[in-house]
Amino acid sequence: MVIVSKSAAQQSLTVVDNRTNKVYEIPIKNNSVLATDIKKIKAQRQLDTDREEDETEQGLRVFDPAYMNTAVVQSKITYINGQDGILRYRGYPIQELVKKSNFLETAFLLIYGELPTKSQYSTWHDEIMHHTFIHSDIEGMFKSFRYDSHPMSMLTAAFSTMGAFAPEANPSLRGQKLYSNAASGNRESLEVLDKQIFRIIGKAPTLAAASYRMRQGRPFNRPAQGLSYTGNFLYLLDNLSGHQYQPHPVLEKALDALFIIHADHEVNCSTATVLQVGSSLVDPYSVIAAGCAALYGPSHGGASESAIRMLIEIGSPENVPAFMEKVEKRERVLVGFGHRVYKNVDPRSTAIRALAEEVFAVTGRNKLLDTALTLAEYASKSEFMRKRNLYPNVDFYSGLIYQAMGFPLDFYPVLFAVPRCVGWLAHWRQQMLSPGGVKIWRPRQLYLGEGEREYVPAEQRKEKSEATVFDAPVEVGHGADSKRNALATYKDESGNTWTKSKL
Structure with missing residues (x-):
């Protein structure tokens, strides 16, 4: 150049x-x-x-592989400056919102653009909290899962299932412009759009708690009125047979703050998935299910779980140098450090660090904290880490808090998904309200494959010279019954006799 x-x-x-x-x-x-x-x-x-x-x-x-420098939307929702470590929702610094706001107020801000007035907040709060119940048949769907199913798999399926219980919210049944008509101020479209927002935000904790209770083998709780959004979530998770359940205020406040911190993060992997799927004008339940599927991945919402597993593996502070030596030799991956966007301190990790001390004061000091702090200190002095701008990110400390609060590791992505529904809905709503209409997303590719070829009959084909392991299926192992079937003789539906099973 x-x-x-x-x-x-x-x-x-x-x-x-x-x-x-x-x-x-x-x-x-x-x-x-x-x-x-x-x-x-x-x-x-x-x-x-x-x-x-x-x-x-x-x-x-x-x-532009992996969208390293491609802007795909014009947005007014979240601003990130990765060089300076800045994160703002609608112009408000994340640190301010964590200190002064609450999750439902921040949700209103993200979706509608301004902090709500007292009257607006009262209506918003009531709508959300009165849309917390789920259809009893959806509870039956949860009961159909294996006992050891991952909670995130159950949550993804649950959101998709919810769409089947709301046919009036399906553009395939009500007309493809059911939501995009809202851009012109169409009152009916706006009403349908906002109602689904109430439903999804209200029911997200109920669905998440059902996945948790299913894993525990406990009956599902019904949502409680009179508790806060996160207070009700903790009730749904933990209440057994007592009355007037009240979660500990420090844990309730900490979870609410974590929900604010996780509510949105610009056009990340799952939000890009939401917008990609949303551009087809499908119903919002399918959109949120797609977001959950993307968030499930260990490189995205599963990172806090991976970070704790890494700390458990390290074990104690004295083992940190040996582990870091393997990291610097590229023999191991350091989870919980670095970020695709932030080339400085992740502002969310700063806000979470203070929360961690408040939680530990109630739950007791997390045994992994000393290992985590030693790892963070070692990394801050490492030339290898500094050159690569690898600082502790949001997953590093949030996992410690979740563990201190007693959540199982495989539930961490679900705790991420519940608040992230708000960010997904904010971006989806903004997409539906695009004045120029919604264009379906269709990225291009660079085709590097074979040019035009002639079809070759099977009997004339030869195996590729210098074939690699990627050029055909590898041998797959099957259960012990396949050995027995291989020795059996049977006739197929066409009457042909087989002496070896192809199962």
Whole structure:
């Protein structure tokens, strides 16, 4: 790349296509250029350098694996500055909201753009808390799972199932513009849209608690009126046979703060999934189920679980140097440090660090805390870590709090998903209210495979020379019954006799 300085600053990009010697002036707006403007840069296909599949004559494409530097939406919801460690919801710093707000108030802010008035908050709170019950048949769906099913698998299925119990909320049944019509101010569409927001936020803790109780082998609790959002969640999780259950205020407050911290994080993996699926105009329950499926992954919402498993494996502070030595040799992966966006301290981890001490004062000091602090201190002094901008992230401390509060490791992603429903809904609503309508997402690819080939009959085919393990299925092991079946003789539905099973 050659950099040439010009005297007069202009909000544009001058591009010279050396293939054609043509000069293009591309506008810059909000420090970005339109990918469709890049597509206007075209050239004739060169037979010696261009493949037919490169589609050279159709315009230049932008290749950006894993969306490393691609803006896919214009948004007013969350701002992140990874270099300076800044996170703001609708302009409010995350630290301020954790100190002064509560989860439902922050949820209103994220979805509707402003902190609610007293009257607005009262209505909002009542709507959410009166949409906490789930259909009894959904409880039956939970009971159909194996006892050892992962709670996140159950939660994902539950949100998808909820859509089947709300046919009036399905654009496939009510018309594809059921929600996108809201962009014009259509009152009926806005009402349907907001009702699903009430339902999903209200029922998320109930569904999450059902997945927990299912794992415990305990009967499901019914939502309690009069408790806070997180207080009701703790009641749903823990109440056995007593009356007037009240969770400990410190734990209730800590969980509420963690919910604020986890409510949104711009266009991360799961939010991008929500927007991708939402662009097809499917119902919001399917959208949230898709978000849960993305969040489930160990590189996303499963990271706090992985961080605790790593600390358990390290065991004690004296084992930290040996573990870090393996990390620096790239023999092990350090979980809970570094972030795709933050190249400085994760502001969420700063807010959580103070919460951790409050929780430990009630629950007792987490045995893993000393190991975690030693690891963080060691990492801060490591040249290997500093060069790579690897600082403790939100998963590092949140996992410690969850463990101190007694949650099982496999429930951590669920504790992430419940509040993240708010962020997903905020982005989905913003998408549905797009003045220009909702365009279905359809990324391009660079095709590097074979060119056009002729079909070869089976008897003329030969095995690929220098074949690798990736060129055919590997041998898969089966249960012991497959050995017995291999020795059996039977006839299939067509009457053919088999002497070896193909099961």
